[in-house]
Amino acid sequence: MSRKKATSSDVAKRAGVSQATVSMVLNKKYNVSFSREVIRKVEEAAAELGYELPRRKARKEGRKEKLLVVLCPNLTNPYYVMLLQGIESRATEQGYGLFVCNTQRNLELEERYLKMLPSLNPQGVVYTCNPSRCYMPMVEELSRKIPFAVINNQNEKLDVDAVELDNSKLGRIMARHLLDLGHRDVAYIAPPLTVRQKQRSKRVEGFQKEFQEAGLVDHVVIKAANESIDKDIPGIDSEYRIGYDLTRELLSEHEELTAIVGLNDMIAFGILDALHDEKYRVPGDMSVMGCDNTLFAKMKKVSLTTIEHFVIYKGRDACDIIMKKINTHDRKYADMEPVSIYHVEYEPRLVIRGTTSYPPNRRSRKK
Structure with a gap:
């Protein structure tokens, strides 16, 4: 016994x-x-x-946490929060967690996060904007090992999967709406238009091109913030302040204006408040437009005319691209892994609300 x-x-x-x-x-x-x-x-x-401690069950080899990394340029603009919402909703459905990296448009931070990626061992990476040009070789190299999806400006040449946005088309739609209403003297307010932020310039260029084809390009005033703003850590109201401060400048410099456009909704909110403080009626004295159709644009007290380009859907699609890449990698076909590049694009739509109308017959303000 x-x-x-x-x-x-x-x-x-x-x-x-x-x-x-x-x-x-x-x-x-x-x-x-x-x-x-x-x-x-x-x-x-x-x-x-002769007592021995019970052996612990060895952790299964190869088990990985299901993690996606998302790189954002800032989290102060609702646009990026909407993208994150779309990404997270799809990731959660598939059992993935998110690790969000806020680069604050800082090159050193962006490089630091890119170098961290191998140690984080994510199953995929989503860029919610164009990667900085100086890091594109690093992004393309990493994308050979980790599935990447970039929500980018269509005009950029990227050898990675992308959910694309034709910013030039957005600018054209905004301009066409104002031209159809009869506006001739208009202004466009933007953040710094630097080489690094080419997507901003494309939106402005599209706006100008539409006015140029109407023979009215000389009637467009482009007001961009100083480049130094992008070097600062963005505050919660950075883009709102751009809209507010540059509108005050425009009103003192150009009395002939009948419409002011913000590159995005946050800037447009600043424009609206500056006009309110200067006793301008919107849209009676001045029409205002934004872009992105964020939550606050829909509020009845704001009722901002803007452009819908399906931001939440773009976040979901970026996540879907990652999932497709992961599934493709896990399957064998003729003993080799297929290489595919996905590109998705949504057609933007004009959302007309209460901040745009016909230009006033005469230049008068309600004091």
Whole structure:
């Protein structure tokens, strides 16, 4: 008859201590102070009885946390929050968690996060804007090992999967709406129009081109914020302040204006408040437009005319691209992995609300 295997209870009886003490002593967990005598008794009792600690179940090899990394240029604009909402809703459905990196449009931060990616071991990466040009080689190299999806400006040449946005088309739609209403003298307010932020310039260029084809390009005033703003850490109201401050400047410099456009809704909100403080009626004295159709644009007190380009859907699609890439990688076809590049684009739509109308017949303000 085989000898019964000793238990921790047997060791406890032999050493004259509790079972918990046996467990802590033999597992070397000395978070409770034990005397040398107690430790000696437990170890000797275990040796005499031939007691061995139960082996822990080994963690399954190859098990990975299902993680997606998302790189955002800022989290102060509702546009990026909407993108994150779309990404997270789809990721959650598929059992993935998100690790969000806010680059704050800082090159050093962006590089730091890119270098962290291999150690984070994500199943996929989503860029919610164009990667900085100086890091495109790094992005393309990483994309050979980790599925990438970029929500980008259509005019950029990227060898990675993309949910695309034709910013030039957005600018044209905004301009066409104002031209159809009869506006001739208009202004466009934008954040800094630098080489790094080419998507902004494309939207402005589209707006100008539509007025140029109407023979009115000289009637368009482009007012862009100083480049130094992009070097600062963005505040919660950075884009709103651009709209507000530059509108005040425009009103003192150009009395002939009948419409002011913001590159996005946040800038348009600043424009509206500046006009309110200067006693302009909207749209009676001045029409205002934004872009992105964010939540606040729909509020009845705001009722902002804007452009819908299905931001939440873009976030979901970027996540879907990652999932397709993962599934493709897991399947074998003729002993080789297929290479595919996905491109998705939505047709933008004009959303007419209460901030645009025909230009006033005469330049007058309600004081």
